[in-house]
Amino acid sequence: MLQERGELLYGSERADIAAFLRFSWPFELPVVEPIDLNGQPSLIVWVNIDAGALAVSLKDDPADVLTYIADAEHRWRARGTRRMICSCGSDVHEVSVGYQLDEAGKNAWIVTGTRCPDCGLLASPVDWNIERGLVA
Numbered sequence: 398m399l400q401e402r403g404e405l406l407y408g409s410e411r412a413d414i415a416a417f418l419r420f421s422w423p424f425e426l427p428v429v430e431p432i433d434l435n436g437q438p439s440l441i442v443w444v445n446i447d448a449g450a451l452a453v454s455l456k457d458d459p460a461d462v463l464t465y466i467a468d469a470e471h472r473w474r475a476r477g478t479r480r481m482i483c484s485c486g487s488d489v490h491e492v493s494v495g496y497q498l499d500e501a502g503k504n505a506w507i508v509t510g511t512r513c514p515d516c517g518l519l520a521s522p523v524d525w526n527i528e529r530g531l532v533a
């Protein structure tokens with residue numbers, strides 16, 4: 398369930414990320430997919446706002462072992478990339494990815510959502526337009 402505190406929204410479970418994205422995004426998101434790595438939902442999140450890209454890694458992995466979200470890999474740049482740290486100090490987040498479809502039913506826009514497992518803070522760190530032909 399989404400809870401509002403000040404201007405921020407919090408969630409009590411990972412499924413709240415989907416509710417948050419559908420509440421925040423002005424277009425329909427028919428699919429919102431939770432991201433796990435090796436069955437782990439609490440991930441380090443790397444964001445490059447300028448490149449419009451997001452990647453995740455396991456907390457115990459070296460920082461250069463990244464799993465890119467959707468088509469983010471070909472745009473990825475080390476410059477401008479930041480590791481997400483919650484205002485409560487947590488360095489891991491749960492991540493879900495929403496897919497907005499175009500009229501033909503193809504992925505048109507990627508919307509990322511995160512929830513801090515410690516304080517519940519919900520965020521949508523970056524979204525981007527899918528480049529045609531790269532994602533089936």
Ligand SMILES: [Zn+2]
Pocket residue numbers: 483484485486487513514515516517518
């Ligand atoms: Zn937090």
